[in-house]
Amino acid sequence: xxxxxxxxxxxxxxxxxxxxxxxxxxxxxxxxxxxxxxxxxxxxxxxxxxxxxxxxxxxxxxxxxxxxxxxxxxxxxxxxxxxxxxxxxxxxxxxxxxxxxxxxxxxxxxxxxxxxxxxxxxxxxxxxxxxxxxxxxxxxxxxxxxxxxxxxxxxxxxxxxxxxxxxxxxxxxxxxxxxxxxx
Numbered sequence: 189x190x191x192x193x194x195x196x197x198x199x200x201x202x203x204x205x206x207x208x209x210x211x212x213x214x215x216x217x218x219x220x221x222x223x224x225x226x227x228x229x230x231x232x233x234x235x236x237x238x239x240x241x242x243x244x245x246x247x248x249x250x251x252x253x254x255x256x257x258x259x260x261x262x263x264x265x266x267x268x269x270x271x272x273x274x275x276x277x278x279x280x281x282x283x284x285x286x287x288x289x290x291x292x293x294x295x296x297x298x299x300x301x302x303x304x305x306x307x308x309x310x311x312x313x314x315x316x317x318x319x320x321x322x323x324x325x326x327x328x329x330x331x332x333x334x335x336x337x338x339x340x341x342x343x344x345x346x347x348x349x350x351x352x353x354x355x356x357x358x359x360x361x362x363x364x365x366x367x368x369x370x371x
C-alpha cells in the first residue's frame with residue numbers, strides 16, 4: 189500500500205502554482221510582439237565561436253532569417269536546425285543569412301553546431317534579452333519557437349510560429365524568400 193504524504197502534495201502544489209505564476213509574469217514582461225512590417229530591433233550577441241555578432245553589420249547587405257528555438261540537442265530543435273542546414277545552400281543563393289538564437293551558452297551552441305555540422309550562425313542570448321525584444325512568448329514552460337525574415341531595409345517581411353513543427357520553419361521561410369525574389 190502506498191502512503192500519501194499530504195504535506196508533500198501541498199508542497200508540490202505550491203511549487204507548481206509558483207512556477208505557473210513566474211511563467212505568466214515573465215511572459216507579461218516580454219516586449220511587444222513584433223509583426224510583419226515592424227523594424228527589426230538592433231542587437232548584438234556572441235556566436236558559437238565566441239565572436240560578437242551585430243545586426244548592424246548585416247542589415248542592408250543580406251536578407252536575415254532569424255529563427256528562435258528553445259534548446260540545443262532537443263528533438264524538434266534538432267530537426268529544425270538540420271532543416272536549415274539542409275537548405276543552407278538555397279538560402280545562400282537567395283542572398284539570405286540564417287541565424288539561430290536561444291538562451292543556451294556559447295559552448296552548448298558550439299557543440300550543437302559541430303555535432304550536426306551546422307554551417308550557420310548560432311547566437312547565445314543569456315537572459316533572453318533578444319527574445320524579449322522580439323516579443324516571443326513562452327510556450328509549455330519553454331522559450332518560444334518563431335522564425336522571422338528581415339529584408340534589406342531591416343523590416344520584418346515574414347514571421348512563422350509553430351512550436352512542434354521545427355522543419356516547416358526552414359521550408360516555409362525558404363519558400364517565402366524564393367517567392368519574394370520572383371516578384
